[in-house]
Amino acid sequence: MKTSLAGLKKGQKAIITDFNIDAIPLKLLEMGCLPGNVVELLQIAPLGDPIYINVNDSHVAIRMETAEEIDVEIITDTI
C-alpha cells in the first residue's frame, strides 16, 4: 500500500519509493533515507510530532512536515 512516511502506524515497516528532494534536508539523505531503503516507524511523540524512525540502521527523529514529503510502500503491518 502506498502512503507517505507520515501515514505509517507505529511498528510498521515500509520501503521508500520517492520523495520531494527540495523539501528534504540533505542530512537525512546522508543518514540513508534514500529510495529503496527500508524504514520502520519506531515511535510517535506523545503530541503526534515528531516521529522516530529507523532507516538504514540510523535511529532518527524527524518532524511530520518532513515525513509528509517522503513516499513509501508499506511492507509489514503492525504485529
Added chain:
Amino acid sequence: MAAPTIKIALIGNPNTGKTSVFNQLTGLNQQVGNYPGITVERKQGSVKLPGNIKGTVIDLPGTYSLNASSIDENVVIELLLNRNDKDFPDVAVVVTDVENLKRNLLLFTQIKDLEIPTILVVNMADRMDRKGISLDIPYLEEHLNTKIALVSSRKGIGIDALKKLILDYKNLSTEPCLNASSIDPEYFNKLRNAFPNQLLYKLWLVITQDVNFGALERNEIQNSSFTKTKSELKRLQQKETIKRYQFINDVLKSGLTVDSSKAKDLRAKLDRLLTHKVFGYIIFFCILMLIFQSIFAWSAIPMDFIDESFTKLSSWASKSLPPGKLTELIANGIVPGIGGVVIFIPQIAFLFLFISLLEESGYMSRVVFLMDKIMKRFGLSGKSIVPLISGTACAIPAIMAARNIENWRERLITILVTPFTTCSARLPVYTILISLIIPNRMALGFFNLQGLTLMLLYLLGFGGAILSAYLLNKILKTRYKSFFVAEMPNYKMPLFKNVAINVIEKTKAFVFGAGKIILALSIIIWFLGSHGPGDNFKNAEAYITQQPQYMNLSQDEIDNEVAAYQLENSYIGIIGQTIEPVIRPLGYDWKIGIAIVSSFAAREVFVGTLATIYNIGSSSDDEATIKQRMDAEINPVTGDKVFNFATGVSLLLFYAFAMQCISTLAITKKETNSWKWPLIQLFGMSTFAYIVSLVAYQLLK
C-alpha cells in the same frame, strides 16, 4: 634536530567516540557524552608516538558528511579544504562506531576523495560480541584502501596499534574509494578542464556549500559557466550519496556479518517507556524534581559547613595576622568573597552531575524528542531543551551547545533566551535572599517553603525564556523552512570516570572563573570603600565624637558609627549614593546598588560585595556570617530591616530576569557574530527586570 611533529585530525560522525579516542591518545580530559554534538569546537592535544616522535591531535565536532548543515560541522570542512591552515592534518583518522558502520563509512569515502592519508578507526569494539557483529578486517582494508584499527576507547584497547598506524602514515594509500565524478561525467569534465590544478572533489565541495578556502574562492567558480541551480545541485548530491552507499553496501556485504539473533531489545523497551505519552513526561518531571531536591535539600549540609569554616577563617585571619591594611583586605574582603563562591560547590557539583548523567545515558535525546512539538510553538527546536537545561548550570556552554541546531532562526532564539534560565551563579543570591525573607517552615505538611520558593524561581526563569521566545518568534518574521533531524543514540551505562571528570572539571572552571572576578572586585571595592576624597572621610572619628547623640555610647559602638560614617563618605559610598535615586523605587539602598552594579560583571559577586561592604562598615573582629550581617542591616530612616520581604522579592525578581553577566554577552557576540544581539539581551532583559521589580516592590511595600 627534533623530528617534525605529525598532525593528526580526528574526524567522524557525531557520537562515535572521537573525543574518547582523543582523550586516550593525549591523556587529556575533554568532555565526552552520549549526545550528538558534545564537541563543538576544535580541541588540540599532543600525543607521544613510539620512537619518541611527537604528534598533535585535533579533536573535531562530529559531522555526518562533508556537506555541512550546521556551524559545528562547518569547522571540519573549513579545516579539510584549506591546505594552508596551520592545523591541516598530515593524516586523517576517521572514527566510526562499529554498530553504525554503514552510515559512518559515507563520511570516510568522502574524506578519501580528498586524497589525504586516512586511517579508519572502528571504535566501540567492546560491543561487537553483544551485538553479534564480526568484521573481516583484511578484506575491508583492501577494499577501502586504508588501514584499520579496531579500538575500544572505553577499555583502552587498540590504542597502541592506532599509534603505530599513525607513525606509518606516509605508507597509507591516498587513492579514493570510488569515482564520484561518474554521477555527471560531462559536468565534472568541464570542471576539471577549467581548474586543472585543483582536486576535483574539492571543487565540487566548494561549489555545493558556503565555505571559502585559500586561493580558490567560491565566486570565481560560480561566475564561470558551471552554475547550476540549488535544486540541480541537490539532485546531484543525492546521486552522489546513493552511489557511495552502493559502494559501501557492496564492501560490507562480505566484510561485515551481523548475527541478528542476538538480542537488541533493550533500546526498544526503554524507548517505549521513556517516550510514553504519560510516563515519558512523568519521568522527565520526576528527574527535574530530583535535581531541585538535591540542589536545595541535600546540598545544605556541606554548605553550612563551608559557610562556618570561612567565617572562622576570616576572624582567624584578622586576629592572627599583623594588624594593618593588608590584613583588613584579606580578612574582610578576600576571604568572605572567596567563601561566597566556594559555598556553592556542592550545588554546582550536583547540577553538573545530573546533566552529565542525562547526557551520558542517552536520555537527553529522548527529551529532545518529547519536547520538540511544544518547543516549536515558541519558535524553538526540541534541541533547544539541551541549552535550556544545561543553562541551569551556566549559560556559556549552554549557548555554545545551541550550535547543533540546524535552523538559524531557532538557534538564534535559543541563544537569546537561554540566559533567562536560572544559572548556578544566581544560586548564591537566591539562597541567601530566600533564607532571609522566607520562613524555614513546612507548608501543607511536606513542602519546605524555602525549597518551594527556589523552585518557583527556576520556573520563573524557564517561563521568562519561553515567553520571550514566543515574543521573538512573533517579531523575527523571517520566513523559513524549519528542519529538524535528531539522531537518537543507543542507551549506554554512564561511565563513572567520564561523569566524574565532567563534574570536577566544570566545577573547577566555575570556582576559578568566578574566584578570579570576585578576588579582583573585592580588592577594588575594598579599596574604594576604605578611601575617600575630602575631609569628611579623614575626620570621621572627630566628627562622630563631637555629635551629641553619640556621647553616651561605648567605645565599640562609637567605632561602629565611625566605620559607617567613613563608608558613606568613601568613594564607593559616593558612587552608591549617586545611583541610589534610580534603585530606590525598587526598594534598594545604595549598598545593594553597589552590589548590583558589580554583579554586572558576574552575578555571584553580589554576596561577596555585600560582605565586603558590611565588613568595612563595621569595626572588624565580630564573627557574624554574611547572612547574619545582612539580617542585621537596618534602614536608618524607617528603622525597618533592609532585607525585608518587599525588598527581598524585588531583588529576587531582579536577579531572575536581569542580564548581568559579561561572559554571556561575550559568548552571544561570538556565536551570533554581531553586537546587535548581545545588546538586545542586555537592554531587553535588564529593562524587563527593572519594571518587574519596581511593580513587585511598590505592590508589596
